[in-house]
Amino acid sequence: MKFVDEAFITVQSGKGGNGCIGFRREKYIPRGGPDGGDGGDGGDIILVATTQKNTLYEFRHRRHIKAENGGDGKGSLKHGRNGKNLIIHLPVGTVVAHAETNEIICDLTEPNQEYVIATGGKGGLGNKHFATSTNQAPRFAQKGKEGETLAIKLELKLIADVGIIGLPNAGKSTLLKMLTAAQPKVADYPFTTLYPYVGVVYPEHAQPFSIADLPGLIEDAHKGAGLGIQFLKHIERTRILLHLIDISAIDPLDPLNSYELIVHELDAYNPALLQKQQLIVLNKLDILDAESNASVFIDHMKTTQVISISALTGIGIDELKTKLSGLVNEST
Ligand SMILES: Nc1nc2c(ncn2[C@@H]2O[C@H](COP(=O)(O)OP(=O)(O)OP(=O)(O)O)[C@@H](O)[C@H]2O)c(=O)[nH]1
Ligand SMILES: [Mg+2]
Incomplete structure (x- = not known):
């Protein structure tokens, strides 16, 4: 599936069902009391982080997401059905913000992390609740509350x-292929x-750790050259950078130049x-x-x-x- 790391959507929780105005009508009870049931609550919109997804592609086509409304209350004190909650599965690493202000609402960093982004409207109370000693047959009931509507920006980092x-x-x-089961081209x-x-790398005697293969960087990537900046943001949330250099060049100084070029791009994008x-x-x-080039490189770098x-x-x-496993463990 195509990789998309930004999307704008609108979420809307369900409206609460209306309370019912009803009266008992039974054969030998001429003036039955109020028996209008309560409306059901509207469904919530819940965001859940999953490792099963790695793109926001589906939200290109799924722009407005709405949870179910609550059912209206009915006579004989029948409670309206609650609207079903609607779960939106998002890739781990999705940052959710207000679309207009960019203010961050939540950052889904852990698998299965949940966040209720829009709460369903409460169902209205049926007329039964409004009976008093002076008004034993109330002819009104509460309306269900509207759900919440929110325009949000999803950003996968x-x-x-x-x-x-x-x-x-x-x-x-x-x-990446050599280290993990992933199958990039x-x-x-x-x-x-x-x-x-x-x-994910599974070292023999240590904790598994995750490793990301990022698209190649070239000169002026930070200004948008090549695939550029759009992927540099994904580097921000990796703890360790593995800087891979092709050492097989004909000119042994090429690898050094390529090293410096990448360092420069990172610095220009974000010195942190x-x-x-x-x-x-x-x-x-x-x-x-390659081996003699490697010696030249190591001599120059003095590391x-x-x-x-x-x-x-x-x-x-x-x-x-x-x-790597040592570095990952040190940094936790
Ligand atoms: N001989 C040799 N070839 C390699 C080695 N590693 C990668 N290659 C070859 O180098 C070429 C590029 O490899 P990729 O893994 O696609 O390189 P990449 O860095 O992911 O490239 P981009 O995705 O385009 O940024 C392929 O033809 C690989 O077979 C290696 O250790 N030795
Ligand atoms: Mg590649």
Whole structure:
């Protein structure tokens, strides 16, 4: 299904049913008392976070969502039926805000998290409730209350422990496939990945953690170049950045330049991104000359926080898993 990470919808809870004006009419009871039943309550609109969805695509076509109205009360004290609550399943990571003011209403960060966004109108009371000593046959009942109508903006900001970033073709999707059961498309042309994928890594002796494959970044991504900025926001909610670099270049200085380009893009979009824990991973170590390029890179960077792998053949993957799992646990 197509990836959509923003949608505007209107939600409307159900109206309460009206209370009934009724009187008992039985054979030997000439003037029966009031017996109008109460109206049922209108249904609520409830948002529920689910891991089963990763797009807001359906809301392109589902713009107005309404819960059921409550039924009217009936004679013989029959209570109107309550309107059914309407549950809207949203992907984990959806931020819900007022459409006009952008004021945040709730942030669905946990699976199964619930939020009642519009409460159904109360049902009206039947005339039975209004009988008094002076008015034993009240000819009025309460009307049901209107439901609430709210225009909201849904914005999906993926949540993952680790986000894989890098230039197009660095091998990000290949790495996600190697580490998890996710099946993103892999191909030897740039911009194969058009939207983020999230997979779960199950290390042998540690807690599982989630990892997101993000579309490739290029120069001026922060200004909208390539797939650009629309995906940079998904990096905001990953705790650790895995910066993947193709080390198989002919010019050993290329990987360094590509590293700096990406760092510059992150900084230009939001400097806070650079405060995140970052792990540099050099990919395509199986290709000729990659190893010597890797040494050049490591010398220049003067850091040991670098892991060399081949996402294709599996070189270094176990070491990477252990390293990531350690970083994830440290940061919780
Ligand atoms: N030899 C070799 N090729 C690799 C390796 N990892 C990825 N590739 C190849 O590099 C090409 C790009 O891989 P992808 O995984 O699609 O790259 P990506 O970073 O997801 O690319 P975009 O989605 O376009 O940003 C594919 O042809 C892969 O088969 C590796 O470790 N070794
Ligand atoms: Mg890809």
